[in-house]
Amino acid sequence: MASSLTPPPPPAPNPTPVHPGRIRLLSSGAPSPTSTSTSTSGPVIYWMFRDQRIRDNWAILHAAQLAASSSSSSPLAVAFTLFPSPFFLSARSRQLAFMLRSLRLLSLHLTSLNIPFFLLRGDPVLTLPSLLRRLNASALVADFSPLRPFRSSLDAIVREVGNEITVHQVDAHNVVPVWAASERLEYAAKTIRPKIHRLLPEYLVEFPDLPRLSSPWIGEEPPGINWDELISEVKREAGDVREIGWCEPGEDAAMEMLMGRMDGFLTKRIKNYDTDRNDPVKPKGLSGLSPYLHFGQISAQRCALEAKARRKFSPQSVDAFLEELIIRRELADNFCYYQPQYDSLQGAWEWARKTLMEHALDKREHIYTREQLEKAKTHDPLWNASQLEMVHYGKMHGFMRMYWAKKILEWTSGPEEALSTAIYLNDKYEIDGRDPNGYVGCMWSICGVHDQGWKERPVFGKIRYMNYAGCKRKFNVDAYISYVNRLVSGTKKRKSESL
Template sequence: MRFPSTHPVRIFQNLPMAPSVKSANKKAKTSNTSVVDEGRIRVLKEGDSSGKGPVIYWMFRDQRSRDNWALIHAVDQARRMDTSVAVAFNLFDQFLGAKARQLGFMLRGLKELEQNLNDLEIPFFLFQGEATDNIPKFLNECNASLLVMDFSPLRDVRQWKDEICMKVSESIAVHEVDAHNVVPMWVASSKLEYSAKTIRSKIHKLLPEYLVDFPTLQTPCRKFTARHPTEIDWEKLISDVLREGAEVPELQWCEPGEKAAMEVLLGSKDGFLTARLKNYYNDRNNPLKPKGLSGLSPYFHFGMISTQRCALEARNFKKMHPQSVDTFLEEMIVRRELADNFCYYQPKYDSLEGAWEWARKTLLDHAADKRDNIYTKEQLEKAETADPLWNASQLEMVHHGKMHGFMRMYWAKKILEWTVDQKKPWQ
């Protein structure tokens, strides 16, 4: 991915160090507010303030027990109300087309997560089917007082949330917490941003407020007794997923879970920050040097590690590798959060109609251009093109589950060149 011409060293150079956990807690106690910044929380539905039922955290995007603002908020609210807390996760029958590779990775991470939560005395409930049915039913059965949700900019998830808010009891409050972005999406900007350039300054101004250390996650003050979790047969569940999605098998090089994610970030042997950061600035766009990349993307995608934690840890290496640190923060914060902004404020984010006008015009102007090669979807999937570089990138995706970021841009542009209908590449 290309970066702005601005020298990366200057981008984050004036960012102050985060306040200590102690000072953050003191501020929260003094102001009598949540330990989570109020800007990170949105109230989707008011409830009955006198309710004493448990707090339920519906987790889906941020699948971790550590450094999770949504979980911190759920436990904090439960302690304030002198009640218990539980985590619910819903597996969809058709998880948006995912196969063994994605689902196996996610489920193995959830298995570790369940144990981590149990160590914190927080029960984990796993449901299968429609979240719009399972979550309201669970809340009503538990006589819950508060539902805490992860944030997602995607259209379907937002529709599910609206439906859940309508289905739950009037007494249940619903809070949405952005634990995925360093600066909450709705705080960073209230409109669709044109580019990284237009959102960068907005995010930078807010980093001193939001790029702070996490408070210690407290143990709930009450044991959850509303319902006993059903024992999860993880081995059978994973086995079923691997069998049904065998056409896209699991990968061996990428170990799932929170522990593995932290090892990739800070491992003594091959951690990104501890062993490979020094070469990131020079090597990140070189496909011949795959170790030049962080390797954190799978963990970001499933929320197994907090980008905020990664940013906090990266700043500890700024004096040694200033260019690499600032470039990493630019990529991980500004560029990632621009993507959330686009998906949230552009309703047609997954279609050609959602592209900027100049892009649509360019495609229209060249729609009738002569194409030397036209390939079918099957030919592209099997890497049967006349371009060895493109074929290598495609095969890397097929067999290794990832593609170098710099090659991904080339890969996508060639698909446009090799198809007649400009709408097909979007599919």
């Protein structure tokens, strides 16, 4: 059996339309150590977690093809494990309700395809093997995530059932699978970019249709789900971070954000993306896709294919979008996959740790507690606005995230506290928190990951510096603060009307 925490094993033999480099054989089970086809009529189970969609999903495509290619045509089922911290980390009602509302829609779609959907509660290391044995499953196909909680759970599940059934893992989240893009921790975008570009012709291809399953489901039926009750329960348990209203959950809503005729990113808003994406006063200049990409409600590969098809209309903006969508996102996955301490000062490069520790005791002009920062109670109206945008909107403009995190380094007692505070606030309020992009964003801002050393200065050492004056030169600071104030006022108004 192979561990998902060790260097990747050779690709599994592959009878499906899925690129073989996208699939890893984690356990060959019994009886055949080399074949990926199932040898019994037991169902193939797709353990969905990171890629919560049916459309454009290499993992479910592989699972369906495995089921269709078995000796007696096995049925297919989807399992999703909903379980408590630390797996979902500091996810609150904002993120979990968004996810569950999408899963409700997904379960209906699966039902229409005669594919049962099992929602499991509790530790997946216990609940998933139990389900596999009750159903007499012949194979398990798992999503890929570079984050520790998922990887350790998958390792434990492989140890538990790997001698009984075949276990595959499919990277359906990245355009180029993380283990194919690079076999090591990359230093920066410039080192991974040529590797990814070289592989794009192989991997950036159109998706086939989901195979039609000929074997009906005749096994254990999934228990009914009272979705309203479940969402209310999870919201009570997860904490009172208000849900967002600016984006609807689900695959259809994600495609509308990408391709909608009224306000779709690629159809209406991409023209000035190369310039507007760095201006916090122009939120419409952003794609709005990050919540959907984080929860896997849309495929990054679908976004890339549609963008490439429109490149002749806005080449600079499409190229800038593809750089963010593919290179920067996959660089973040690379960091979290090959650097186990991706959310710690120990995960920074040696030069960055050294300079931060040398300046850890430097005098700070301002020191704020975590509570003061969370409540946006600082002397800096620009920083306060960025924090309030995140709290009330569930999303902070990408440029402001850099300034926001760097000021936390400047205003806390040391780099360890700064990093833990930035990650705590990001994961609590950002709808796309608890994501490799978020961890790498905090590590870039505070620990210089994927960056270089700059002119040495107090507190920051050689970490890149940002200040209020620099922001004023780049965009209309007062207009951004006014924009956030309107967001906050609108949120408070909606909250009072709902009471």
